[in-house]
Amino acid sequence: MAGRFVTFEGGEGVGKSTQIRRLAERLRDLAHDVVLTREPGGSPRAERLRETLLSGGAKRFGTFAETTLIASARADHVDRVIRPALQRGAIVLCDRYVDSTRAYQGSLGGLDKASIRSLERVATAGAWPDLTVILDAPVERSLERVANRAQGAAGDRFESEGRDFHGRLRAAFVEIAREEPERCVLVDAEGPEPVVAGRVWDVVSRRLGLTETKSRAV
Template structure:
């Protein structure tokens, strides 16, 4: 059986990852592709428990090293129990965040080295990377406006960090995408969801062509 494709959507707070994940899954299913939609942290029962520890609003939070270890542990379970089996079955996996979020948040935002995060990923998830990573980007003012509408009940522990932290995260995402252009497609998500979705499908055109030709 042909292995499925692994697509990750990345970006900072308020860029529209959840909306684009849903639109992409619907578009792929309309093409007859078997799709698994998942998220990080989370995706499996064990990883969802860790998600609660990481993002809950109570308490002072985690030191960046502890935070990175928890993310790596959740990802290891996610990869082993959900992502690799789905890919082996020929399904396409669409994941809302993956290892590049750790590189941007715990690395760029929290100050850990990219090498240390890569080591955790190599040990925990055997270095698995998406076939394509879609980096959604919007100007800070657009993200802030969207978050003010979305997070009326308060942000999670990481989303609620200060503007300087999130600026470092955005800069880290941009550096990572620039350094690995073969794996990344940068999507201007500042316009309507439909405009961003069209850009996502355009970025996926070669994978779609190859996948459909094998089916």
């Protein structure tokens, strides 16, 4: 695969969607071919499963069944979106990927590591991130952002969980970053959006060897 694959991870309300869009814009300004995608979803078939997963429709069948459904959506996403983009040399930016499954269904849902690793091997089929940016912020700040984003509407299954859930979720992502420092980088998500974007760019440009001198093709 000739392209580069960067995933963004973190708990609810840490600013992943904002920062991944900012990074995509910066890379496109430098004339890079960028594919911005997300999980659950990312491909037409996987998007159809997204609502079921985020609404909690799969939760009643148990964590293993839910994780299997996530893996099925991921396999289609990889096959139809991620792999073709990498093969043509694009930079793929994905909002959530395998580490979210490890955190939500593994650390918090109680599914054993062996089952999660087996499912992710099948689903990813070798499409593994070159870099994973894990955004980190205090739970109070994250919950405040979630509330502001919802503007009084009910959050999805995970956003609606209590403080203890979000605290354990943050700890799970921090542990993932510590376990795989060669792939994962923990980035402080506190502060104004442009400041956080600068931190993200420092990490991504350094790890992927990118510069801001690339000129657009004419």
